[in-house]
Amino acid sequence: MRAWRFYGFNDLRLDEVPEPVCRPGHVIVEPLCVQPSVTEAQLAFGVRTLAYDKIKHRLETEAPVQLFGHEFSARIIEVAPDVTGFAPGDRVAARAKLPCGTCPLCRSERSHLCRRGPIIGFQLPGCFSERAILPEISLVKLDDRISDSEGACLQSLSDSVASVETADIAIGDSVVVFGQGSMGLECMQIARLSGAGQVITVDVRDESCRISRELGADHALNATQEDPVAAIRELTGGNGADIVFECAGGSPKQGLAGQKTVMQAIDAVRSGGKIIGVSWFGQPLEIDIDTLRERSLRYLFPDISTRGHLEHTVHLVASGRVELKSTITHVLDGLDKVPQAFEITANKGKYQAINPAQVVLCR
Ligand SMILES: [Zn+2]
Numbered sequence: 001m002r003a004w005r006f007y008g009f010n011d012l013r014l015d016e017v018p019e020p021v022c023r024p025g026h027v028i029v030e031p032l033c034v035q036p037s038v039t040e041a042q043l044a045f046g047v048r049t050l051a052y053d054k055i056k057h058r059l060e061t062e063a064p065v066q067l068f069g070h071e072f073s074a075r076i077i078e079v080a081p082d083v084t085g086f087a088p089g090d091r092v093a094a095r096a097k098l099p100c101g102t103c104p105l106c107r108s109e110r111s112h113l114c115r116r117g118p119i120i121g122f123q124l125p126g127c128f129s130e131r132a133i134l135p136e137i138s139l140v141k142l143d144d145r146i147s148d149s150e151g152a153c154l155q156s157l158s159d160s161v162a163s164v165e166t167a168d169i170a171i172g173d174s175v176v177v178f179g180q181g182s183m184g185l186e187c188m189q190i191a192r193l194s195g196a197g198q199v200i201t202v203d204v205r206d207e208s209c210r211i212s213r214e215l216g217a218d219h220a221l222n223a224t225q226e227d228p229v230a231a232i233r234e235l236t237g238g239n240g241a242d243i244v245f246e247c248a249g250g251s252p253k254q255g256l257a258g259q260k261t262v263m264q265a266i267d268a269v270r271s272g273g274k275i276i277g278v279s280w281f282g283q284p285l286e287i288d289i290d291t292l293r294e295r296s297l298r299y300l301f302p303d304i305s306t307r308g309h310l311e312h313t314v315h316l317v318a319s320g321r322v323e324l325k326s327t328i329t330h331v332l333d334g335l336d337k338v339p340q341a342f343e344i345t346a347n348k349g350k351y352q353a354i355n356p357a358q359v360v361l362c363r
Contacts, residue, residue, distance in 0.1 A: 003129030004338050005064035009046030009056075012339055015064065020125075020133035022080050027134055029074035029092065031127035032148040032363075035356040036338075037156065038250075039280065040068040040121065041345035047251065049282035051122060069126025070096035070119065071356070073142060073151025074134070083136045093154040094138040095310045096120045112306035128338050130361070140310050143318035149331060150317055150324045152358055153182070157322065158309040160186035160278075163302035164194055165309070167243050167276050172197040176232055176241040176268055177217075178261040179248025180208040181348065182327050182355040183278055185215060187245045189322045192216050200235055202228040202248070202264075204257075208354065211326050223264075232268040240270035249279035256349075259285050271295040278302060330357035 003017045022028050042049045044067075058065055076090045086092065096119050099111035106114050118124050125132060142151045160183050169175065175196040177188045180203040188201055201217040203209050209220035219235060221228045233240055246265040250256030262285060265275050277299060292299060316322040330344050330353050337359050344357035351357075 001130040002335060003066050003125070004335075006044070006059060006067045007064045008059050010044070012044065012342070013064070014336060014338075017066070017129070020131055022078050022133065024080050024082050025136050026080050027076045027083055027086055027136060027139070028078040029127070029132050029134055030077050031069070031072050031074045031129065031132060031361045032091070033152040033358055033360050034069050034072040034127045035152050035358040036068055036342050036345045037071050037356060038345060038348070040070075041342045041356065042282075044068065044342045045346055047282065047346070049251075050280050052282075054122065066125035066129065068121045069128040069132075070094065070121035071152055071155045072127040073148045073154075074127060074132065075362070077131070079136075086136060086139060086141070091142040091148070091151065092134075092139045093142060093151045093310065094120060094134055094140070095158065095305065095307050096138070096155055097304065098124075098135060098138055112308070113304060115304065128335075130335065137307075140307070140314055143314055145318040146314065148360070149328055149358055153324050153328070153355060154310060154313045154317065156182060157186050157313040157317070157324070158305040159183065159302065160190055161309040161312055161316075162305035163187055163245065163276055163278050164190040166300050166302045167191070167245070167274055169195045169243060171195040173242040174198045174200070174236050175243045175245070176265075177201045177245040177247060178228075178265055179203060179246070179257070179279070180205075180212045180220065181247065184245070184247035185212060185327050185354070186322065187247055187276075187278065188212060188217055189215055190316070191243075191245070193316070193321055196243075198235065200232055200241065202232075202261075205352070207352065211354070214326065215323055229264050229267045236270070240268050240273065242270060243274045243276070244269040245276045245278055247278040249281055251282050262287065266291060266297065269297060271297070274298040274300055276300050276302060324355070327354045328358060329353045329355060332357060332359045335359070335361055
C-alpha cells in the first residue's frame with residue numbers, strides 16, 4: 001500500500017510500504033477523510049511546538065517513519081477475532097491518546113486520565129496512508145448523520161468539549177472566546193449549549209466574525225476595528241466576563257496572535273473569573289503572576305479529552321447542536337494532496353482556512 005513517510009522535517013515522501021497486519025484488540029481501516037492537526041502541520045515543517053523534541057528524536061533515529069494523521073474518519077475493513085464492538089463496514093473516528101494499561105491510573109480504572117500510553121500519529125502510525133491498523137479502545141462509531149468530512153473533525157472537537165467542561169460554566173455566565181478558528185468556534189458553540197448567558201467572540205478576520213455570529217455568538221468583535229477589552233467591559237456592565245477562553249495565541253510566525261490575546265484575556269475577565277488556556281505557544285510566555293493573584297484569577301488548562309468526550313461529540317454533531325460544515329474551508333481530493341494539506345494547515349492565515357485542510361482518500 002502507499003503511505004506518506006517523513007525522512008526529516010520538511011521531507012515527506014509517498015512510499016510503497018507493507019500492508020498493516022491485524023493483531024488482537026485491533027482493527028484494519030481504510031481512511032476516508034484525514035486532516036493534519038495544526039500541531040502536526042507545524043511539526044512537519046520543523047516549527048518548535050508541542051512534542052517537537054520527541055518528533056525530532058524519532059526522525060533522527062527511525063526515519064523514514066509514518067507520522068501524524070490522528071484526525072480522521074475511516075471505514076473498518078477487518079477486525080481481530082477478539083474485537084466485539086466493531087465490524088467491517090463500520091465508520092469510525094478515534095481518540096488519539098491511548099492508556100498505557102499498567103500505571104496506577106490505568107490499574108485503578110481511571111485509564112482515561114493516563115498520559116503514559118502512545119498517541120496515534122506520534123508513537124503509532126496514523127492515517128496518511130491507504131490503510132491503517134488501530135486499537136479498538138481508541139474508536140467510536142460514527143452516526144449516519146455525520147459526514148466523513150465532519151467525522152475527521154471529531155477528535156479536535158473532543159478537545160473543545162474537554163475545554164468547556166474544564167470551564168465549569170454556571171447557568172447565565174458571560175463567556176468570551178478569543179480566536180474564532182476551528183477550536184474557538186467549537187468552544188463558542190459548546191459553551192452556548194452548556195449554560196452560557198451572553199457569548200462574545202473576538203477575531204481579526206471579518207469572515208470568522210461572520211461565521212461566529214451565524215453559529216450563535218451574541219457579539220463577534222473584530223479586534224482590528226475596535227478595542228476588544230473595552231468592548232467586552234462595556235457589554236458586561238464594566239466588570240469583565242465570568243469566563244474567557246483563549247483560543248487565539250500561538251506563534252506570530254504562523255499568523256497567530258502571539259502573547260497579545262493572553263494579556264487581553266486577563267484584562268477581559270472579571271476578578272475571580274476563569275481563563276481557559278486552549279492555545280499552544282511553542283515558547284515560554286512572560287505573565288505577571290501578581291496580577292492574577294491580586295485579582296484572584298483562575299488560569300486553567302483543559303483536561304485531557306476522554307473517550308466519553310469523543311462519544312459526546314458524535315451526539316453533538318449528529319443532532320446538529322454543533323455545526324462544523326461552515327468551518328471546513330479546504331477539502332482536497334486524493335492521497336497525493338497530503339503535502340498541500342500540511343502547507344495550508346501550517347499557514348491558515350495566508351490561505352484563509354478555518355478548519356485544517358482536509359484530504360478525502362476514499363468516497
Ligand atoms: Zn496508564
